[in-house]
Amino acid sequence: xxxxxxxxxxxxxxxxxxxxxxxxxxxxxxxxxxxxxxxxxxxxxxxxxxxxxxxxxxxxxxxxxxxxxxxxxxxxxxxxxxxxxxxxxxxxxxxxxxxxxxxxxxxxxxxxxxxxxxxxxxxxxxxxxxxxxxxxxxxxxxxxxxxxxxxxxxxxxxxxxxxxxxxxxxxxxxxxxxxxxxxxxxxxxxxxxxxxxxxxxxxxxxxxxxxxxxxxxxxxxxxxxxxxxxxxxxxxxxxxxxxxxxxxxxxxxxxxxxxxxxxxxxxxxxxxxxxxxxxxxxxxxxxxxxxxxxxxxxxxxxxxxxxxxxxxxxxxxxxxxxxxxxxxxxxxxxxxxxxxxxxxxxxxxxxxxxxxxxxxxxxxxxxxxxxxxxxxxxxxxxxxxxxxxxx
Numbered sequence: 001x002x003x004x005x006x007x008x009x010x011x012x013x014x015x016x017x018x019x020x021x022x023x024x025x026x027x028x029x030x031x032x033x034x035x036x037x038x039x040x041x042x043x044x045x046x047x048x049x050x051x052x053x054x055x056x057x058x059x060x061x062x063x064x065x066x067x068x069x070x071x072x073x074x075x076x077x078x079x080x081x082x083x084x085x086x087x088x089x090x091x092x093x094x095x096x097x098x099x100x101x102x103x104x105x106x107x108x109x110x111x112x113x114x115x116x117x118x119x120x121x122x123x124x125x126x127x128x129x130x131x132x133x134x135x136x137x138x139x140x141x142x143x144x145x146x147x148x149x150x151x152x153x154x155x156x157x158x159x160x161x162x163x164x165x166x167x168x169x170x171x172x173x174x175x176x177x178x179x180x181x182x183x184x185x186x187x188x189x190x191x192x193x194x195x196x197x198x199x200x201x202x203x204x205x206x207x208x209x210x211x212x213x214x215x216x217x218x219x220x221x222x223x224x225x226x227x228x229x230x231x232x233x234x235x236x237x238x239x240x241x242x243x244x245x246x247x248x249x250x251x252x253x254x255x256x257x258x259x260x261x262x263x264x265x266x267x268x269x270x271x272x273x274x275x276x277x278x279x280x281x282x283x284x285x286x287x288x289x290x291x292x293x294x295x296x297x298x299x300x301x302x303x304x305x306x307x308x309x310x311x312x313x314x315x316x317x318x319x320x321x322x323x324x325x326x327x328x329x330x331x332x333x334x335x336x337x338x339x340x341x342x343x344x345x346x347x348x349x350x351x352x353x354x355x356x357x358x359x360x361x362x363x364x365x366x367x368x369x370x371x372x373x374x375x376x377x378x379x380x381x382x383x384x385x386x387x388x389x390x391x
Contacts, residue, residue, distance in 0.1 A: 001267040001274070001336075002265055002267070002269065003268070003269055004269070005318065006265075007265060007268045007278070007303065008302070008303060008318055010265050011264075011278050011285075011287065011303055011306070012306065012316055012317075014264060014278065014279070014280060014285035015236075015237070015285050015307055015310050015311050016310070017167060017310060017311060017312065017313035018167050018168040018169075018170055018236070018311055018312070018313070019167075019168050020034035020035055020167060021034075021166060022163045022164065022165055023163070023164055023166055024163060025156055025157060025161060025162050025163065028148050028152075028153055028164040028166060029149065029150055029152075030147070030148065030209060031148055031164070031166035031167070031169070031209065032144075032145050032146065032147055032148070032166055032167040032209065032312040032313055032314055033142065033144040033145060033146040033152075033164065033165065033166060033167075034144055034166050034167045034313055035144050035165040036141050036142065036143050037142045037144075037156065037164070038139060038140070038141045039136065039138060039139070039141075039159035039160060039161070040138050040160075041138060041158075041159060041160045042132060042133045042136070042137050042138045043133070043135040043136050043137075043158050043159070044130055044132060044133070044134065044135065045132060046096045046132050047096070047129055047130065047131050047132050048095065048096065048097060048130045048132075049073075049091045049093055049094065049095050049097055049128065049129065049130075050104070050128045050129065050130050051093055051106045051128040052092050052106065052107050053104045053105050053107045053128065054069065054088040054089065054090055054104065054107070054110060054117055055088060055089045055091045055098050055103070055104050056083060056087070056088045056101060056102070056103055056104075056105060057083045057085055057087070057101060057102055058085060058102060058103070059102050059103055059123075059127070060103075060123050061105060061119045063119055063120070063121070063122060064118060064119060065118070065119045066086075066119075067087060067088035067116070067117050067119075068086060068087050068115055068116060069087075069088050069090055069115045069116070069117060070083070070087050070088070070115075071090070071098075072089065072091070073089050073090070073091045073092070073097075073098055074091075075092055075093065075094035075095045076094075076095075077095070078095070078096040078098075079096075079098055082098055082099040083098050083099070083100045083101050084100055088105075088117055089101070091104055097129050101129070102127065102129075103127045103129065104129055105117075105119065105123070105128075106128060108121070109121035109123075136158075136159070140159070142156065142159070144165075145167070145312070145313045148164070148166070167313040169209060169210065170210050170211065170236045170237060170308060170312065171210070171211045171212075171213070171234065171237070172210045172211065172212045172213070172235060172236065172237045172238075173212075173213045173215055173231070173232035173235035173237070173238050174198050174201060174202060174212060174213065174214050174215060174239045175215050175218055175225075175240040175241065176195050176197075176198040176214070176218065176240075176241050176242065177218045177220065177228075177240060177241065177242040177243040177251075177252060178218075178219075178220060178242045178243065178291060179220045180192050180193055181193060181217050181242075182195065183217065184196075184199070195217060196360060197289075197292075197293040197296035197297060198214055198241055199214075200293070200296070200297050200300070201239065201241070201297065201300050202214055204297070204300050204304075204305070205300070205305075205308060208308055208309070208391075209308065209312050210237075210308055213235070215231050215232060216228070216231075218243075220251060221251070222251055222254065225243070225255035225256075226255050226258060226259065229255060229256065229258075229281075232281075232284075233282075235284055236283075236284055236285070236311060237284060237285050237286070237287070237307065237308070237311070238284050238285070238286045239288075239289060239304065240256070240286070240288045240289065241289045241290075241296050242289075243291065252288050253266070253277060253288070256277075256281065256286060260281060261279045261280070261281050261286055262279050262280045263277065263278070263279040264278045264279040264280070265277070265278055265279075269335070269337060269374065270302075270336050270338070271334070271336045271337070271339070271357075272290070272292060272294055272295035272298055272339065273289075273290055273295045273298055273299045273302070273339075274290070274295075274336065275290045276289065276290065276299055276303070285307065287299075287303065287304060287307070290357075292358050293357070293358060293360045293363075294341070294356075294357040294358065294359060294360065294362070294363050295357045297360075297363060298339050298357075301319070301388065301390065301391070302319070302339065302388075305319070305391075306318065306319065319388055321386040321387065321388055322387055322389070323386055323387070324344055324347060324348065324349045324384065324385070324387060325347070325349065325381075325382045325383065325384055325385075326349050326350075326379055326380070326381055326382060326383050326384075326385055327346075327348030327349055327350045327381065328350050328351070328381060329379060329380050330351055330370075330372070330378065330379040330385070332375075332376065332378050333372040333375060333376040334375070335374050335375060336374060337371070337373060337374055338371075338372035339369040339372075340355055340370040340371075340372060341355065341366035341370075342366055342368050342370045342387065343365065343366060343367055343368065344367055344368045344389075349385060349387060351370050352365070352366065366390060367389065368387040368389055368390060369387060369388045370385055370387045371385070371388060372385075
C-alpha cells in the first residue's frame with residue numbers, strides 16, 4: 001500500500017491540462033478561463049453621474065445658493081454642453097458629466113422653480129461623480145486560470161469580451177460493475193441492490209466541470225467488462241467502480257489490462273478506500289474505485305476532484321484542510337489514514353458513531369470529512385483536528 005499523498009501525486013502525473021477552446025460569453029459560466037483576457041476598453045469610458053440630480057461647477061455649493069438649469073444629460077444622451085459658475089445641467093444616473101462640472105447635487109437636496117434650483121441641504125464629501133476608469137482601465141486583465149462565476153461573466157461583458165478562451169471540458173466515462181446491481185427505477189431481485197455511487201460521482205464531477213457518461217452496468221465477467229472498456233474509448237478519464245479488489249469476482253484489473261492498462265499503483269493506506277487502482281489506458285487516465293458507496297464518494301473527493309482540476313488547468317494538489325476543535329472525543333486511530341464522516345456545527349466537529357463504508361445515509365448527513373493520521377492518539381473535546389469540507 002502507498003500513502004494518500006503518494007497516490008495523489010501519481011494520479012496527477014497521469015493527466016495534463018486540456019487544450020483551450022473558444023466559447024460564447026453566454027456559455028462561459030462554470031468553465032475555467034484558459035488564457036488571460038485583456039480589455040481595450042475603459043469602464044466607465046467617461047466621467048459619469050452616480051445619482052440623479054444637477055451637475056454644477058464649483059466644489060461646495062452653499063445653502064440657499066441658486067443655479068440656472070441650462071440643459072439635460074441622460075444616460076446615452078450627452079448634452080454636449082458645459083457648465084460654469086451659476087449654471088447647472090439636469091443629470092441622471094449613468095449620464096456623461098458635462099464639461100466644467102465638479103459635483104452632482106442630488107435632486108433631494110434642491111428645490112426647483114422653473115429653470116432655477118435652490119440648494120436646501122449642506123454638501124457632503126461625496127461629489128457623486130464616477131471618474132472615467134473607476135472600474136477598470138484599458139489594458140486591465142482577468143488572469144487565468146480562473147473558474148468563471150456569474151460575477152466574472154458580468155465583468156467580461158463590461159470588458160467587451162464576447163468570446164472567452166476556456167479549458168476544454170474533460171470527458172469522463174464511469175463504468176459501474178457488479179452482478180448485484182440494477183439501475184434506479186428497476187425492480188431488483190431479492191439478492192440485488194440499486195446502483196448509487198455512479199450517480200453520486202457523476203453529480204460531483206459535473207458540478208466541478210466535467211462531461212460525464214454513465215455506461216451500462218458491467219457484469220462480473222471478463223467479456224462484459226471488456227465491452228464496457230470498449231464503450232469508454234474516447235474519454236479523457238475512465239472511472240470504474242467496484243471489482244477492484246482481489247476476490248474471484250473482482251475482474252476489473254485483468255479486464256483493464258486486456259484493454260491496455262499500464263498500472264501506476266494499487267491499494268492506498270486509507271479508510272475508507274483501500275482498494276484503489278490507477279494507471280494509463282491508452283490516451284486516457286483510469287481510476288478504479290472501490291465498490292462500497294461511501295468509499296467511492298470519499299475517493300471522489302480526495303483523488304478524483306484534484307485530477308479533474310488539473311485537467312481543467314486549475315491549481316493542483318491536495319485539497320486544503322481546515323482545523324476546528326472537537327465537540328466530542330475521538331478514540332485512537334488505526335494504521336490507515338481515516339476520513340471520518342462528521343458534522344461541523346457551531347464551530348465544533350462531531351464524528352458520526354457509524355463509519356461503515358456502505359452507509360450513504362450517514363454520508364448524506366455529513367458536511368465534513370474529519371482527517372485522522374495513521375496511529376493518531378485519542379483526541380479530547382476541544383482539541384483541534386483537521387477536516388475537509390464536503391463539496
